[in-house]
Structure formats: C-alpha cells, structure tokens
Amino acid sequence: MPAYDAQRFDPPAPLAAVVLRARDRRKSLSGVAMQIDSGADVTAIPAASVNQLGLEADEHRRYELMAFDGTRRVANSVQCDLAFLGQVYRGTYVIVEGDYGILGRDVLNQISLVLDGPRLEWREEHALE
Numbered sequence: 001m002p003a004y005d006a007q008r009f010d011p012p013a014p015l016a017a018v019v020l021r022a023r024d025r026r027k028s029l030s031g032v033a034m035q036i037d038s039g040a041d042v043t044a045i046p047a048a049s050v051n052q053l054g055l056e057a058d059e060h061r062r063y064e065l066m067a068f069d070g071t072r073r074v075a076n077s078v079q080c081d082l083a084f085l086g087q088v089y090r091g092t093y094v095i096v097e098g099d100y101g102i103l104g105r106d107v108l109n110q111i112s113l114v115l116d117g118p119r120l121e122w123r124e125e126h127a128l129e
Helices: 047-053
Strands: 013-021 028-036 044-046 058-066 072-084 086-098 102-103 113-116 121-124
Touching: 013 047, 028 044, 044 047, 044 072, 047 058, 047 072, 047 086, 058 086, 086 102, 102 121
Parallel strands: 028 102, 044 086
Antiparallel strands: 013 028, 013 072, 044 102, 058 072, 072 086, 113 121
C-alpha cells in the first residue's frame, strides 16, 4: 500500500504517484507526486511537470485559488490526461509551483479510497457487488 509522506508534510499526508500525459499522447511523465487532498476542489499539476511535458498554459482559462489560510492568487491552467489507479482522467487542471501537485475532488469523487492514518498508508477501496 502507498504510504503517507512524513518528509514533506508534518503531520504526514497521503501522497500518490500519477502519470501525466499530453493530449496528443506524444509525451508522458510517470511518478508525478500528488498529495491526496479531499479538501481541495480541483486538481493542481506541478509547473515543473507541465514544463517537462512541453504543455502550453491556457491563457484564457485562469482560476483564482484560495489557500486554507485565506490567501488568494490567480493560476494558469493546462489540459492534459492524468492516470491514477488504472483510470485516465481527461481534464483542465490548474498549475502550481512546488515539487508536488494536489489530487482534488474533481478526481477523488470518482474513486473510493481508504485513508488509514494510524498506519500512515492509503488504498483503493473496491466496491462489493
């Protein structure tokens, strides 16, 4: 099971590795670190990953972001595919600085995860049918 990250976060936070892919499928980038954050409305992609893929920011789709402390800033967005837990999510994601991104509810609401804080690990929950 994937572990929480105690080096970047205090207290430790669930971190996932995703694959980002350009829409034209010519380039992909695996192992992109993303914090699992059910408090985030949207998914945010690290700017370094956007640059590595050679993606162009959509200057017409900018979003105002508000952090938990109330600070606000405007962020560019990019269209790409995000692969996580065997599913591909085609979307528009905001671009953030830093060495990790954020998996928000726009993706998380489509899957079932168990966050096991006492064990500092997380896993996908498979529905019983």
